[in-house]
Amino acid sequence: MSKIIVALDGFSSCGKSTTAKRVAAKLHYAFVDTGAMYRAVALYFHRNQVDCNDLNAIEKALEEVHITFEFNPERLASDTYLNGENVENEIRKMYISDIVSQVSAIPTVRHAMVAQQQKMGKKKGVVMDGRDVGTVVFPNAEVKIFMTADPKIRAQRRKLELMQKGEDLPIEQIVENLKIRDEIDSNRSEGPLKRADDAIDLDTSYKSMDEQVAFVLEQVRRVQHAGK
Ligand code: DC
Numbered sequence: 001m002s003k004i005i006v007a008l009d010g011f012s013s014c015g016k017s018t019t020a021k022r023v024a025a026k027l028h029y030a031f032v033d034t035g036a037m038y039r040a041v042a043l044y045f046h047r048n049q050v051d052c053n054d055l056n057a058i059e060k061a062l063e064e065v066h067i068t069f070e071f072n073p074e075r076l077a078s079d080t081y082l083n084g085e086n087v088e089n090e091i092r093k094m095y096i097s098d099i100v101s102q103v104s105a106i107p108t109v110r111h112a113m114v115a116q117q118q119k120m121g122k123k124k125g126v127v128m129d130g131r132d133v134g135t136v137v138f139p140n141a142e143v144k145i146f147m148t149a150d151p152k153i154r155a156q157r158r159k160l161e162l163m164q165k166g167e168d169l170p171i172e173q174i175v176e177n178l179k180i181r182d183e184i185d186s187n188r189s190e191g192p193l194k195r196a197d198d199a200i201d202l203d204t205s206y207k208s209m210d211e212q213v214a215f216v217l218e219q220v221r222r223v224q225h226a227g228k
Contacts, residue, residue, distance in 0.1 A: 001224050002124075003029070005121055005126055005128070005140075005143070006020075006029070006142070007134035007144045008020045008023075008128070009131055009132065009133050009195070010131075010145075010193075010202075011147070011178075012158070012181055012185075013149070013154040013157050014148060014154060014204050016147050018209060019129075019147070019209065020033070020127045021127075023213055023216045023220070024127040027125075027217075029126055030120070031126070031127050031128075032121070033080070034113065034117055034137070035130055037067050039091035040065070040087055040091055041104070042099050042100040043091050044061060044064070046096070046099060048061060052106060066084075067081065067082060067116070092161075092165055094162065097177050097181070100181075102184065104188075110190045114132075117133070121137070131185055131191065132191035132193070135196045143200075143220055144200065145216055148205075149204045149205045151178065151179075152175075153205050155171055155174045155175045155178055156171070158174050159174050200219055202215055
């Protein structure tokens with residue numbers, strides 16, 4: 001079976017990364033969480049007080065940012081590394097969620113990340129989740145899924161996820177963060193969150209993770225059988 005690219009785009013907390021991870025494991029494909037890359041850049045900018053309005057400072061900072069993924073056998077998943085440091089936990093915290101959309105809206109940041117993502121998928125055999133994978137990173141991806149979910153359900157999922165990581169926040173604060181991020185992610189000039197014309201919709205509000213994974217795998221098999 002020839003290898004393909006599977007692009008999973010959509011809003012935050014629709015289950016994109018978990019679905020993508022499981023689909024990749026089933027297909028023995030690589031999994032790339034592009035949101036983690038933008039989160040790592042946001043962490044670097046935060047720590048080094050990079051001014052988001054200073055293009056020189058941004059370009060200089062990006063030269064110092066090296067993001068890698070390494071498989072963690074304890075989690076059975078990849079951890080995100082920033083310049084050799086495991087930042088997987090740190091980048092999921094709320095203070096990063098609060099700034100990441102501002103950082104990821106900067107065109108220079110997007111160009112740098114998109115170039116890296118395109119390199120990672122050059123040989124195909126990759127499942128990539130994000131906002132612009134099917135529109136900008138791989139507009140020719142063989143399978144494109146656009147994931148949505150009821151905003152209340154997304155907020156509840158996010159709350160649970162944060163609690164499992166030791167952050168117990170009021171649901172109102174999470175709803176507000178998702179709303180602001182949706183707004184910034186959808187309206188930025190460069191690579192906005194947008195459904196690709198040829199994407200297949202997947203509303204995960206009332207779907208189990210197994211159902212979501214099965215849905216995506218079905219699309220992959222359909223394309224592979226069509227001999228694409
Ligand atoms: O998937 P996530 O919630 O971890 O992503 C964090 C932020 O990164 C999200 O609010 C928008 C940004 N992002 C992006 O702009 N483009 C992507 N391909 C992935 C994420």
